Amino acid sequence: MYLQLLNISKIFGKGEAQVRALESVGFSIEKGDYVAIHGPSGSGKSTLLTIMAGLQHPSSGKVIVDEISLYEELNNDGLAGFRSNYIGFVFQAFNLLPYLSTLENVLLPMAPVRISSKEKREMAHLALSRVGLTDRAAHLPSQLSGGQQQRAAIARALVNEPGIILADEPTGNLDTETRNDILSLFDDLNKAGHTILMVTHDASHIKAARKSIKITDGHIIEKEVIPRI
Amino acid sequence: MNLSNISLKSLFRQKGKKVFLLIAMVISLTTVLTLYSYVESQRLDIENQFDEFGANIVITPKSDSLVLSYGGVNISGIVTSLEEIEYSQIGKIKSIENNENIRAISPKLIGAGEVSFNGIRNTALLVGIELEEEKKIKSWWNLKGTFPEGDNEVLIGAAAAEVMKLSIGDTFTIKGTVLKVTSILASTGSQDDNAIMAPIETVQTILGKPGKISLVEVSALCVDCPIDDLVFQISQVMPNSDVKAIRQVMEQKMQVVDQVKKVSITIGTMLVILCGLLIFSTVTGSISDRKQEIGIFRAIGFTKSNIMQIILTESFLISLASGFLGILCTYLTVNLILPSLVDLSTENFRVNIWFAFTGAVSIIMLGLGASWWPAISASNIDPVKTINSL
Structure with missing residues (x-):
């Protein structure tokens, strides 16, 4: 078992204003899985993603990655280290820094890492080549199309060779054609051995994954293994 | 990155x-x-001004009586001090431990004399000075004419010149001695404005006080010098004199x-x-x-x-x-x-x-x-x- 969630609950607010975003959620992910977490807006998908990423403490329950119980064994710096080493984030809004070039954006997760500049650049170029953006390395994000920006964001998520890629609505801001390109890229990355966990509210994305988990009102209501066509 | x-x-x-x-x-x-x-x-x-002007120690004869003078105004008719210092005492000042801090020693003999010029008589303040030492101490003096060199040459203060109608080149007599005005001092706002200043030996002769002086002004290089130590050391070598440090102006x-x-x-x-x-x-x-x-x-x-x-x-x-x-x-x-x-x-x-x-x-x-x-x-x-x- 690579990633395991045990009875995760998350409650926001207090008293009458209390909101139960997640209720006793549990599932596990193996290395190399491609999981789609789907459900309607406000169902708790993104909250679940942030808890898995070590960004938000659950109200109760455990997140275990590689036999490490994140919120019990790691402090703030430890969780940051976990995100740096285990997690590659892909955001819906790309979240590239506008004043950095594509290459520099990809280099960003390695900024605190103490390895040589040359090695960092080699790794960044490799990540860019994997998403097909080698020729756009020197461009600013504003000079890239939406699809290219998301590819750059995926390269940024890949550059540290993370254990899991967490993608939050990665095609939400893209047109249909570009969306299919990105999904195809995720498929390729999964085939190359990357573990992918994608949050989406678009049911059509589920077909791209190998497993799907449906969440509604903070509860898992369906787990499904999707047969490969 | x-x-x-x-x-x-x-x-x-x-x-x-x-x-x-x-x-x-x-x-x-x-x-x-x-x-x-x-x-x-x-x-x-x-x-730098301390160094430059520095007439910061005044030595006067020791007196047990009070000085009946305030703001330069003497109470008329009362003789306040007759004591004088022997000129030979000056050499002792140079023998003190911190003598390297002493820049100039300017003795003065002060007295009054009747000046006769163009038939007009005035009683004037006569000050005997050592010319070279006085120049060191009074570097701010602004003179018209040439500084006195001969025994009978004098410089006079602006107010004295005006009252006695004296100009550069004029000669006048005082107690029978003929003196020539070689320079006039521009107004300083001090008692120098009212004085006739002549070589100290000349004044000693005119006043009949050979080898006597009224006071000594000492200029000490004072930025780092221990002024109180200098006062003490001079007092030690001149026990019959009052030695005082003047610091008011610079302190202000x-x-x-x-x-x-x-x-x-x-x-x-x-x-x-x-x-x-x-x-x-x-x-x-x-x-x-x-x-x-x-x-x-x-x-x-x-x-x-x-x-x-x-x-x-x-x-x-x-x-x-x-x-x-x-x-x-x-x-x-x-x-x-x-x-x-x-x-x-x-x-x-x-x-x-x-x-x-x-x-x-x-x-x-x-x-x-x-x-x-x-x-x-x-x-x-x-x-x-x-x-x-x-």
Whole structure:
């Protein structure tokens, strides 16, 4: 078992204003899985993603990655280290820094890492080549199309060779054609051995994954293994 | 790419705000350094004046009676002091331990005599002086004519010349001795204005007091010299004399400089506080604008200390630049701008390199100090709340 969630609950607010975003959620992910977490807006998908990423403490329950119980064994710096080493984030809004070039954006997760500049650049170029953006390395994000920006964001998520890629609505801001390109890229990355966990509210994305988990009102209501066509 | 690169790249965003902050810091540092340089120049000027004028010790005959004189006004008809000092005593002053601090010794014999000129008679103050020593002590004297050289040549004060209608080249008699006016002293506002000053030997002869003097003025090089020690040592070798230090004028000047210094420190402190607040508000505003970016940093694995390092490096770079530019602007202000605008009447107005260096280091410390709290608050930004899509 690579990633395991045990009875995760998350409650926001207090008293009458209390909101139960997640209720006793549990599932596990193996290395190399491609999981789609789907459900309607406000169902708790993104909250679940942030808890898995070590960004938000659950109200109760455990997140275990590689036999490490994140919120019990790691402090703030430890969780940051976990995100740096285990997690590659892909955001819906790309979240590239506008004043950095594509290459520099990809280099960003390695900024605190103490390895040589040359090695960092080699790794960044490799990540860019994997998403097909080698020729756009020197461009600013504003000079890239939406699809290219998301590819750059995926390269940024890949550059540290993370254990899991967490993608939050990665095609939400893209047109249909570009969306299919990105999904195809995720498929390729999964085939190359990357573990992918994608949050989406678009049911059509589920077909791209190998497993799907449906969440509604903070509860898992369906787990499904999707047969490969 | 490392954390410093991120700070460097980030510096060139929001250029307007950062340039504004830089200018404010440079102006603050320049003002503080310039004020300090000015106060320091005034202090040095006064020290030089101490050296230059320094008639700062007066030796008079010891007397048990009170001096019946106030503000230069003597009570008419009362003889206040008749004691005199032997001229031969002067040599003892040169034998004291701190004699290297003594710049000039000017003995004086003072008396009154009836002056006869063009048939008009006036009673005048006659002062016998040692010409060369007097010149050293009274370097501010502004004379018309030539300084007396011969035994019968005199210089007279402006008021005395006016009252007795004397001009340069005139001769007059006093107690049967004929004296020639070779120079007239421009008004000094002191008792010198009323005096006829002649070589001391001549006056001793006129007054019938050979080998006698009324008082001795001593000029000591006084910046670092122990004036009280000098007074004590002279008192030891001249036990029958009163030895007093005159410090009032210079002390008043020093008080003025001290007041200017206090005002400068107050202005400097206010500027430092203002500058600190400006840095604080600019950095806080910058962080507020960059919450999402900082959230991304945290989400992709930056620690809190990484975030602080990025923010503080930016502040350090701006502060460093303001330190260099502040020193440069101070040099320009002190050496070019101020001298061309104002007559500062000082030769000591220059930038002290060590103080400039201290100022630059201080502004860097101020920049880092004022950014510390904003940097901590930046490191505590919750990525979940700031990243749009999460």
